[in-house]
Amino acid sequence: SAVISQKPSRDICQRGTSLTIQCQVDSQVTMMFWYRQQPGQSLTLIATANQGSEATYESGFVIDKFPISRPNLTFSTLTVSNMSPEDSSIYLCSVEYYGEQFFGPGTRLTVL
Amino acid sequence: EDQVTQSPEALRLQEGESSSLNCSYTVSGLRGLFWYRQDPGKGPEFLFTLYSAGEEKEKERLKATLTKKESFLHITAPKPEDSATYLCAVQAGSSYKLIFGSGTRLLVRP
Numbered sequence: 122s123a124v125i126s127q128k129p130s131r132d133i134c135q136r137g138t139s140l141t142i143q144c145q146v147d148s149q150v151t152m153m154f155w156y157r158q159q160p161g162q163s164l165t166l167i168a169t170a171n172q173g174s175e176a177t178y179e180s181g182f183v184i185d186k187f188p189i190s191r192p193n194l195t196f197s198t199l200t201v202s203n204m205s206p207e208d209s210s211i212y213l214c215s216v217e218y219y220g221e222q223f224f225g226p227g228t229r230l231t232v233l
Numbered sequence: 234e235d236q237v238t239q240s241p242e243a244l245r246l247q248e249g250e251s252s253s254l255n256c257s258y259t260v261s262g263l264r265g266l267f268w269y270r271q272d273p274g275k276g277p278e279f280l281f282t283l284y285s286a287g288e289e290k291e292k293e294r295l296k297a298t299l300t301k302k303e304s305f306l307h308i309t310a311p312k313p314e315d316s317a318t319y320l321c322a323v324q325a326g327s328s329y330k331l332i333f334g335s336g337t338r339l340l341v342r343p
Contacts, residue, residue, distance in 0.1 A: 122279065152329055163320065163333040164277070179330075213276050217329050222267065224276040 123148050123218040125225035133231045134204055141200045142228045144214030149194035152217040155187070158227070159210045167212075170197050204232045235260040235325045239334035246341050249310050254337045256321030257303040264324035266304050267331060268297050271318045280306075280319075311341045 124147040134140050144153065155167040167187055168178045176189040190198045201208055209232045214225040236259045246252055258266065265284050269277035281290045283299040290297050294315065296307040306319055318338050322331040 125276075154330075156331075163335045164322075164331070165333075166330050169330065215331075220265070221279055221282055222329075222331060223279055224269075227274075227276045229274070 122221070123150060123216050123223045125214055125216060125223060127214055127225040127228050129228060130226065131229040131231075133233060136205050136232055138204055139200055139202045140204065140230060141198050142212055142214075144197045144199070144225055146195045146216050148218065150216040150218055151194070153191060153197045154215045154217075154222070155189065155197075155199045156213040156215060156224075157210045158213060164213065167199070201230065204230075206232045208232050235323065235332050237321055237323055237332055237334035239319075239321050239337050241337060242335070243338040244340070246308075246311055246339070248312055248341055248343050251307070251309045251311070253308070254306040254319055254321075254339070255303060256306070256334055258321075258323050260323050260325035260332070262326045264326065264328070266299055267322045267324070268295075268304070268306055269320040269322065271320055271336070277320055308339070311339075313341045313343050315339065316341045 126145045128143045153170045156164040158164045166179050167182045168176045170176045170189045170191040172191050188200045211227040213227045238257045240255045265282050268280040271277045281297040286301045288299050294309050298305045318336045320336045322333040
């Protein structure tokens with residue numbers, strides 16, 4: 122299996138600011154994903170980040186709000202920009218690894 | 234539109250009382266069906282992937298099965314530590330995107 126770590130594990134931010142979340146994997150993977158889990162809800166895909174190409178965003182998510190970097194095969198970042206209280210969620214990184222998808226521990230974001 | 238529905242929303246069991254969780258799906262070309270366990274405040278923990286109807290996989294007290302329309306997660310003689318939310322997700326067509334159901338919250342009482 123692939124082991125994934127995320128930083129920070131949680132944060133409390135003021136509206137209008139931005140937060141960058143880091144995702145580190147212990148193996149080289151082609152496909153990485155960013156999901157959002159709103160309070161009491163299930164997971165929704167934000168974007169797919171493949172190394173060497175631009176991230177692909179799902180309907181309802183835009184690059185200006187959620188810019189993503191994927192500089193190498195073991196690392197990615199997701200930035201939540203110009204935050205509002207509606208952005209309060211858990212943000213999860215996942216990777217496709219030999220046909221299975223593994224998730225990181227998540228970043229719990231609270232926007233005041 | 235690809236869709237995943239899980240039932241029941243919540244399930245309370247006595248320790249040792251076996252039961253099943255259901256995941257029904259409507260997708261255009263199933264690529265894979267995934268089961269995860271999620272504890273409060275944590276990321277989903279991978280349990281199983283099923284690829285074709287008739288396939289079964291087991292892990293400790295859990296057994297997952299798959300038909301053309303649904304999947305079941307059977308829990309045999311559950312223990313309190315099995316208490317968690319169980320999530321079902323599908324991949325469809327050529328996409329690696331996971332489409333999640335809303336989950337089943339399982340509580341096992343001693």
